[in-house]
Amino acid sequence: MSVISASLAIAEGDYAWTGTMELADPASFQRIRIDDPVTLELGGETFQMMVDNKTLSRDGVSRPRLTVSLISPTARFAAPRATPMERAWDAAIRAREAAEEAVGEAIQWDLVNWVIPAGRLAVYDAAPLDVVRTIAEAVGGVVETTPGGILRVRHRFPTAVPQWSRVTPDHILTDAADNLSCRESHRARYRVNRVTVRGWLPSGGHLSAEVDRRVDGLNQGRTSFHSGGTAHLLVNNGSETDIQGISASAGTLLTNADQSFTIAEDVTFDGTNSATLSQPARAIQSVIWLGNDLGAVTLAPDGMTLLASRAGIAIARITFTVRARSWRLSAPSRVAGLDSFPVQVRITGTSGDPVGDGEIICQRGDGEFPGEDISDPLLATTEAKLSRGRAEIDAGEDLQEVLLTCVHRPGVSPGQIIEIHDALMGRSWRGKVTGVAHEAIGPRITTSLEVARVPARS
Known part of the structure; x- marks a missing residue:
């Protein structure tokens, strides 16, 4: 089919890539059906998508616009496409296994895979994706979809904020090679560097x-x-x-x-x-x-x-x-x-407290910014609690939002660490990608990145 323009985007916390493509050929537009699979290639990067909806619009002057909205095929796990489920896991099970049982297929699991005790996980009238999100968010994770259409679960901060300057970056962007544009903003953030994380069992305190x-x-x-x-x-x-x-x-x-x-x-x-x-x-x-x-x-x-x-x-x-x-x-x-x-x-x-899961205190630095206590029935191991605690503390760092626009950059996804070199910005810096958007108009493709970074100190 002939495509006039196309765009795709994903933001941290969104489970799927979404986008649009404008078609030039009415015959292709007519053949397309809702939920049809679509393979879209942008600058050598292939995205497996499906048709979410289609729009025919006329303004009475120019030619009709034929637009198809796209979404990752993992949309079949979410409402309204998915059938609500009810289930209780009455035996101990690992987090990844429970999540994969819910969706019925393999998940790219880049998160702690802890044991959820018997009776802790139960859902009613929930979409399969809701189950995966519940499990992931318990330990500070997010659910996303890869360009290939595979469900992925990862930590919200795959690399802890203090380690950003020490790890090898996933991408290096320069003003010379990538023709960068930049917009900096400031967001007042509720600081957190100390949290108490608890598991759960019914309390005998009555x-x-x-x-x-x-x-x-x-x-x-x-x-x-x-x-x-x-x-x-x-x-x-x-x-x-x-x-x-x-x-x-x-x-x-x-x-x-x-x-x-x-x-x-x-x-x-x-x-x-x-x-x-x-x-x-x-x-x-x-x-x-x-x-x-x-x-x-x-x-x-x-x-x-x-x-x-x-x-x-x-x-x-x-x-x-x-x-x-x-x-x-x-x-x-x-x-x-x-x-x-x-x-x-x-x-x-x-x-007394019969909770065998206990509690831990996660702290970074002097701990002068305590956050709200966290209690989740799924947090049954120290590893799981540490994962959740670090996510809360990393999110509570003093971070600045930066929006970058550059020539097409394939292979970028939320959670990755990028390094920026631009003489006009005054210094090089690193940050974590929180959003990716690609836009193609004819042969020209641009990439926009939302990035969280530690702001420069004056």
């Missing part, structure tokens, strides 16, 4: 108290009491919570025997495979699905988190056993001359 309302309980169903009477309390604490003390604003507190009983409770699963009980359970007695059935339900180590076999929107009626601590409050007959008065009871406890 403490709650209530009046014993059970009809067959210690209060025989009563919930209000007379002065001089006795009220029995139930205290529920998680597996990792120790009760330190209990005190009252008036009256005397004495311990009762622990109470064991059964509760039925309706819990909701809101598009995930997990739900939470109102208090710690010793064991699940029965599960009745009120509508959608998400399969078998297991109780997490915290005694409160429920994990279903599948993710989804559902309600389950859970019958479970509870073991509660109990105290009885003996109220005085009168307080300050009153025979009707409230009593406040205060219960304190300490909670």
Whole structure:
């Protein structure tokens, strides 16, 4: 087909190359169908694309414009082309394997490939690309497509910012050979050079108290009491919570025997495979699905988190056993001359942390710019946490955005390190490519690059 002009671009964080080509031949335009594969060659670099849409426009004066919009073939993994999926990975799996299972083909994986523990990864009504993004972003990665149409996962900063000046650059551009144009800008950046990164497991830190309302309980169903009477309390604490003390604003507190009983409770699963009980359970007695059935339900180590076999929107009626601590409050007959008065009871406890994943602190330099704490259920290894922590700190560096335009430069992609030599800029410098755009009009092809660099110090 005869192409008048063409353009292609990708920016960091965009999963696909996108672009347009204007055709001269109406017959070629008519033959093209949405989702047709297209091989586009720009200056010796080949791009595998597919037709996203096509436009016929007329202004009544010049000839009609026949424009075809292009996108990488990996668009079939994203909405609206992809079929939404729901799945829970109930066995431990490596990140790359889970991502490739989601899309059904191999991925160019240039990122830490850590083990995701069983039950941590679950999706509902998600496109396959959403699964890959969730995995990649957990450790500071991004999802892109190569010019050849292959899905690629890499670290947002393949080279740490302090190492930019020490590594061999992927490309060297000069004013003499590349006819550079440059526009510098300044972006005020929220600095970060210290972050705490945590993994996740259900926490056993639960403490709650209530009046014993059970009809067959210690209060025989009563919930209000007379002065001089006795009220029995139930205290529920998680597996990792120790009760330190209990005190009252008036009256005397004495311990009762622990109470064991059964509760039925309706819990909701809101598009995930997990739900939470109102208090710690010793064991699940029965599960009745009120509508959608998400399969078998297991109780997490915290005694409160429920994990279903599948993710989804559902309600389950859970019958479970509870073991509660109990105290009885003996109220005085009168307080300050009153025979009707409230009593406040205060219960304190300490909670341990059952999280086997732990936490790490990532810091560069003096750490005077702390960022927000990071907690992600997929971060189960030190290697994974370090990857995420470095991504946050690299993104928090004092970086400047620069836009370069030059003669066509093939083989450039986001994440690469480039070195610039231009006498009019006053000095040579290096930066990381964050965006690439190629434009061809007739035989003339230009390349525009978005670059992040460490600004010069005055």
